[in-house]
Every structure is written in structure tokens, then in C-alpha cells.
Amino acid sequence: MLEIIQIPLLSDNYSYIIIDKNTNTTGCIDPSVAKNVVNILKKKGIGLDFILNTHHHHDHVGGNKELKEIYNCKIIGCFNDQKRIPGIDIKLKDNENYNIGDSLFKVINTPGHTIGHICFYFMDQNFLFCGDTIFSLGCGRLFEGSYEQMTESILKIRSLPDCTKIFCGHEYTESNAKFAEFLDSGDDLLKKKVSQIKRDRSMSKPTVPTLLKEEKMFNPFMKFDNSQYLDSIKIENISDVENFKKIRIMKDNF
Numbered sequence: 001m002l003e004i005i006q007i008p009l010l011s012d013n014y015s016y017i018i019i020d021k022n023t024n025t026t027g028c029i030d031p032s033v034a035k036n037v038v039n040i041l042k043k044k045g046i047g048l049d050f051i052l053n054t055h056h057h058h059d060h061v062g063g064n065k066e067l068k069e070i071y072n073c074k075i076i077g078c079f080n081d082q083k084r085i086p087g088i089d090i091k092l093k094d095n096e097n098y099n100i101g102d103s104l105f106k107v108i109n110t111p112g113h114t115i116g117h118i119c120f121y122f123m124d125q126n127f128l129f130c131g132d133t134i135f136s137l138g139c140g141r142l143f144e145g146s147y148e149q150m151t152e153s154i155l156k157i158r159s160l161p162d163c164t165k166i167f168c169g170h171e172y173t174e175s176n177a178k179f180a181e182f183l184d185s186g187d188d189l190l191k192k193k194v195s196q197i198k199r200d201r202s203m204s205k206p207t208v209p210t211l212l213k214e215e216k217m218f219n220p221f222m223k224f225d226n227s228q229y230l231d232s233i234k235i236e237n238i239s240d241v242e243n244f245k246k247i248r249i250m251k252d253n254f
């Protein structure tokens with residue numbers, strides 16, 4: 001069993017401390033800065049055994065070196081991106097399994113936002129730490145990868161069980177919701193969801209984690225092959241990649 005502590009960092013980043021309850025082994029996903037992570041670990045009276053990085057961007061690895069110095073923890077990242085993950089020790093490949101204590105996870109390569117982007121999927125509890133691949137109601141910008149790669153990456157995530165909890169790297173939900181509503185203003189369920197998001201954010205409550213089931217219903221970047229949806233947002237159904245590309249470019253210019 002994993003206990004998860006969600007840590008808001010910088011202006012809109014999320015890092016996560018994960019604790020395997022059987023063994024008290026700890027990990028930290030994407031520490032952009034060390035300070036708040038250290039404070040929480042101190043308060044709990046625990047150390048840090050692992051850092052898990054989804055990708056090389058500074059707002060995901062910025063705390064690596066300082067945390068490694070303090071805790072002598074091992075840093076886990078993508079084999080293909082080992083040159084860009086500061087302090088990396090454990091280089092994992094696509095589909096490779098690894099353990100945090102008794103908690104087993106699988107690496108899922110999800111290139112697109114960056115070439116070496118990976119997700120960590122803890123299958124026993126259906127927890128997915130997906131960095132900047134998928135956000136609630138959105139997806140990461142394509143800084144390095146192709147539309148083909150990102151479409152493929154999203155399909156991989158979409159094939160996980162509906163009950164998968166998605167722990168993403170940013171609180172972008174409210175602005176993503178504006179785009180989702182702009183595309184499909186006639187969806188009453190989406191309207192309801194957006195009102196809830198606005199209420200939560202007005203009280204500074206996180207809208208993350210989100211459920212894969214809900215993302216499949218509401219996230220425009222998960223519906224590129226849904227012909228009814230494409231009709232309602234007036235996009236011609238050409239192919240998964242072309243449809244995804246159109247939606248992504250519209251969002252980039254929104």
C-alpha cells in the first residue's frame with residue numbers, strides 16, 4: 001500500500017511523496033525544489049530512498065541534487081534520457097518493473113512532451129504518475145516529440161483501467177476547462193464538472209489527482225477518435241494523429 005502526499009510547488013507544479021506502508025520505503029516524484037519536500041519529510045520523521053523523475057524539465061528535477069546530498073537517495077529516470085536527468089542512478093526502460101519497498105511499478109514510455117518522458121504506473125493500486133503527458137482536461141505541449149508519438153502515448157494511458165488515478169505534474173485544470181468548454185459548449189456533464197473545478201479552485205483546493213474514467217469522458221486530448229465528439233467540435237475525422245494534431249494546435253493558439 002502506498003501513502004501519497006501531494007505537494008504544491010512553484011506556481012502550479014505538483015510533486016508527490018510516496019511511502020510504501022509495508023516497508024516505510026519512500027520516494028519523491030518530480031521534486032522541482034527540495035525545501036518543501038525536506039520540511040514534510042522532517043515533519044513525518046522519515047528519510048528519502050528514491051527520487052522518480054518523469055522527464056528532464058527543470059520544474060521536475062530541480063530538487064534532485066540537493067535531496068540526493070541530504071538523503072543519499074537513488075534517482076530513477078528514463079534510460080533514453082539518462083544524460084538529462086541530474087544525478088540519475090537507476091535507468092529504466094519501457095515496460096520495465098521496479099519496486100519501491102513492496103510497491104511494484106511499471107515504466108511506461110510516453111514520448112511527446114519530451115522525447116524521454118516516462119510515466120510510473122503502480123499497478124496494485126492503479127496509480128499513474130504521468131508528469132506532463134496528461135493533465136486534467138489537457139495534455140502537455142509537444143516540445144520535443146511528434147504528434148504521432150504523443151497520440152501513441154495517450155493511447156497507452158487510455159488503455160489502463162478506468163479506475164486509474166492520474167497524478168499529473170501541474171494544476172492547469174481551470175484553464176484547460178476553458179478550452180474544453182469552448183470546444184464543446186453543449187455538453188451538460190462537462191458544464192457540471194467545470195463548475196465543480198471552479199468551486200474547488202476558488203477555495204484553492206487541488207483538482208488533481210483525477211480519474212482516467214473522467215478524462216476519457218471530458219479531456220479533448222483523449223477523444224480524438226470519438227466521431228460523435230469530433231462532429232460536435234466540427235473537426236473532420238481523418239485519422240487519430242491528424243485529429244489529435246488539430247486539437248493540439250487549436251489549444252496552442254487558444
Ligand SMILES: [Zn+2]
Nearest residue numbers: 055057113132
Ligand atoms: Zn515538462
